[in-house]
Amino acid sequence: MGSPFVSGLRDLDVNGNAIGSAGVASLTTSPMRGLRTLDLGFNELGDLGVQTLTKWDALRELRTLSLAGNRLSDASLRELGTTALSALVTLDLTSNRIGDGGCFALLQSLDVGELRELHLTSNFVTDFGVRSMLRLEQTSKLRKLDLSWNRVGDAGAISLAECGSLESLEELRLRGNQIGMAGARTLARSDGFVHLRVLDLGENPRIPSDALALLSERFGEVLRA
Amino acid sequence: MSLRVTAQPSPINLFERLARFPSYFGRRQSERQEQRDFRPPEPPLWGPNEAALRNAITEQPDAPGPRLRYAEWLQREGDPRGEFIRVQLALSELPEEMAWSPSRDRLLRAERDLLDQHAASWLNEVAPWSPMEATLRRGFVEDVTLTGRSFLSLGEGLFRTTPIRRVRLVAIAPFLAELGRCEWVAKLRGLDLRGNQAGASALSEVIASPFASSLRELDLSTNRIGDQGIRAICSAKHLHSLERLNVADNGIPGELVAGLLTIEHLSKLESLDVSGNAIGS
Numbered sequence: 001m002g003s004p005f006v007s008g009l010r011d012l013d014v015n016g017n018a019i020g021s022a023g024v025a026s027l028t029t030s031p032m033r034g035l036r037t038l039d040l041g042f043n044e045l046g047d048l049g050v051q052t053l054t055k056w057d058a059l060r061e062l063r064t065l066s067l068a069g070n071r072l073s074d075a076s077l078r079e080l081g082t083t084a085l086s087a088l089v090t091l092d093l094t095s096n097r098i099g100d101g102g103c104f105a106l107l108q109s110l111d112v113g114e115l116r117e118l119h120l121t122s123n124f125v126t127d128f129g130v131r132s133m134l135r136l137e138q139t140s141k142l143r144k145l146d147l148s149w150n151r152v153g154d155a156g157a158i159s160l161a162e163c164g165s166l167e168s169l170e171e172l173r174l175r176g177n178q179i180g181m182a183g184a185r186t187l188a189r190s191d192g193f194v195h196l197r198v199l200d201l202g203e204n205p206r207i208p209s210d211a212l213a214l215l216s217e218r219f220g221e222v223l224r225a
Numbered sequence: 226m227s228l229r230v231t232a233q234p235s236p237i238n239l240f241e242r243l244a245r246f247p248s249y250f251g252r253r254q255s256e257r258q259e260q261r262d263f264r265p266p267e268p269p270l271w272g273p274n275e276a277a278l279r280n281a282i283t284e285q286p287d288a289p290g291p292r293l294r295y296a297e298w299l300q301r302e303g304d305p306r307g308e309f310i311r312v313q314l315a316l317s318e319l320p321e322e323m324a325w326s327p328s329r330d331r332l333l334r335a336e337r338d339l340l341d342q343h344a345a346s347w348l349n350e351v352a353p354w355s356p357m358e359a360t361l362r363r364g365f366v367e368d369v370t371l372t373g374r375s376f377l378s379l380g381e382g383l384f385r386t387t388p389i390r391r392v393r394l395v396a397i398a399p400f401l402a403e404l405g406r407c408e409w410v411a412k413l414r415g416l417d418l419r420g421n422q423a424g425a426s427a428l429s430e431v432i433a434s435p436f437a438s439s440l441r442e443l444d445l446s447t448n449r450i451g452d453q454g455i456r457a458i459c460s461a462k463h464l465h466s467l468e469r470l471n472v473a474d475n476g477i478p479g480e481l482v483a484g485l486l487t488i489e490h491l492s493k494l495e496s497l498d499v500s501g502n503a504i505g506s
Contacts, residue, residue, distance in 0.1 A: 007486040008495065013473070014482075015500035023479065023505040030486055037496075043505060116325075143325070 011037040015066070019043040021052055028056035036061060041068035041092065050076040054083040061087050068094035068119075074102030081109030090117040094146075100129030107138045117144040121173070130156035140165035148175035148200065157183025161190035169193060173200040175224075180206035188214035200224040265379045266353030268386040274298065282365070286388030287414075289314055292364055306347060309339045310364030317363050354383050357395065368415075373397030373404065380409050391415035391442065398423045405430035415442030419471070425453035438463040446473040446498065455481045458491075465490045471498040479504035 009032060019027070024045060035058045045053065050072060053059070065088060067076070077098060080091075091112075103125055106112065115138065130152055133139050157179045160166070172193075184207040193199070199222050201207065201215065207225075216223050271279060278298055281291035292310055299307030312335045323329050344361065351359050351366045358370035367390040369383070376383075376394055383389060392413055397404060398421045410416060410431075418431070428450055431437065443464070445454065455477050458464065470491070482499045485491065 008492065009486065009497055011469075011496035011498075013496075013498040013500045014504060015473075017479075017500065017502055017504035019505035026479075026483065030483065032486070039500065 007032050008034060010034060013037075013039040014043070015039045016042045019045065019049075021046065021049040024049045024052045028052060028058075030058075032058040034061055035059075036087075037064040038062055039064075039066040040070065041066040041094075043070055045070040045072070047073055047075045047079070050079050054079050060084055063087055063114075064090040064092075066092035066094075068092050068096070070096060072096040072098060074099055074105065077102035077106040081106045081111065083111060085112050085115075087114055088112055089114055090119075091115060092119040093123065094119050094121040096123055098123040098125065100124075100126055100132060103129045104132045104136070107133055107136045112138065116142060116168075118142055119144070119146040120150065121146050122149040125150040125152065127151075127153050127156035127159070131159045134159055134163045134165075137165075141168055142166075143168050144171040144173075145169065146171070146173040147177070148173045150177055152177040152179060154178075154180050154183035158186045161186040161192070164192055166192055167194055170195050171198040171200075172196060173198065174204070175200045176203040178206060179204045181208050181211050184208075184211035184215055188218040190218075193219075196222050198222060198224060265382055267382045269350060280385075283385055283388050286367075286390060286412075289318070289363070296364065305339060305343060306364070309336070309343070309347070312336050312339065313362065313364045350386055351383065354379055358393070362390070367391060369393070370395065370417075373400045376409075377403055377407060380407075384409060384412060389413065391417060393417035393419070393444075395421070397421055398427060401427045402430050405434040407434075408436050410434060411436040411439050413440060415444070415469070416440055417442075417444040418448060419444045420447040423448045425450045425457065428454060429457045432457045432461050432464070435463060437461075439466055440464065441466050442469040443467060444469075444471040446471045446475065448475060450475045450477070452478055452481055455485065459484060459488050462490045466493060467491060468493050469496040470494060471496075472502075473498045474501040477502040477504075 007030065012035060014027075017023070019040065020043070023043070024040075038059075040053070043049075045067065049070065050067065059065075062085065065085070072093065073096070076096075077093075098120060103120065107115075125147055130147070152174055156177075157174065160172070161183075179201065184201070184204075187199075187201075188211065196219070199219050201223065202225050212225055215225065268279075275298070278291070278295040282295060285291055292314060296307040296310035296314075299310070312332055316329070316332050316336065319329055319332075340361070347361060348359050348366065351369060354369070354371060354375060356369040356371050358368075359366045360368040362368065366387040369389060370393040373394045373396050376392060377400055390413065392415070394404070394417070397418060401423055404410065416431075416437070418428070428445060428448060432454070437443075448454070450472060454475065455472065458470070458472075477499065482502065482504055485497065485499075
């Protein structure tokens, strides 16, 4: 490692390599400049690994980061929130153990100002998390928000529908949640979502068929259910 | 009735009969000869103007100039392909900052509309090589997926038909030595050998091939290359043009991956995929 050669690598994919916190420590010693995409998905980082990772200089210019499937809890998101990720556009946190506090802590931080795509599929986000996220200015800049397979119910769906600031949103995925009639009806009545191209409400068994009809009338091809 | 039954030939009788009528064999042999007289597929018959324009494109496959000249000619002829070439060229040249811009959306919509109407006929140019997959980039089929055998035996005409940039080869494992000697590899930008389970010693012929020196993209994922294969790449100084390397799913140990990042001749490497190895364990 001690060579003076600095790699100009832009995209590095080390997905699925059983990398633990020790492995991350050795990764962060590699001299790298200008890394833009880093896929660390499906390793064994845990919160400790993320703590080590966030000290790495090479993250500064990163635009896409995947930390999917790494057993991360809210602590990791707090850590990410205080890291200079000022160029980050896409963050994939699929299949972790992230709850409401973590989402809020991440989006509240001013260091992720460029974030446009947030993937939180298969985590533990509830209505409270959705509502607190929507209070933040950062959320209104998102183009893609994936909250599939979380614990979002009617209250979360209603606050999404009534939040006037989601004008940039192009993809909203809420597949596999607990949205019911009230949430579905409010979504169908919302007059926001001007740029929405995908609204995924599949696998929400509590949405009754008449509410689904209203939704498909309102959203047409945009709706996936 | 009983006469007919006895007249039916037993299997032995059938052979005797066939032996007595050599003309029967003769005809089948000539049929086989007709099949053997196979002509490798050639580029379509173009008029002299078009042929010259197309030749310029296949001779300088990376340059936009010849493509634009052909697009202009096609547009004068009223062919929608001219517009398609311009649209795809414009998309390929869009700077990254415009990834979300309305002008990109407009181009994408135009591209989709043209593809919906004409993709089948434009892809048809490469149909004689029966590719498993073909991708139109910058107006032409640039990427194809072929069996190793058809690339090695019929590839020549393909390079004269369309500006091939990337080839994915399936079932290439038995022909890797031949691929190592194949000079068409020098015309390619990307060589994709993923999923062939070829093993390090067979692939070393390709890695060591002098024609691989102009490759900018190399995909060796799922090929059981292991540490031997990585060492071969690390010592292949002629692979200095590589920008993208995929060695995912190859059982490579971690210390060698770290080594890849410090190899001087791989200094142009922009993208490295080492997923699904055993770096951490």
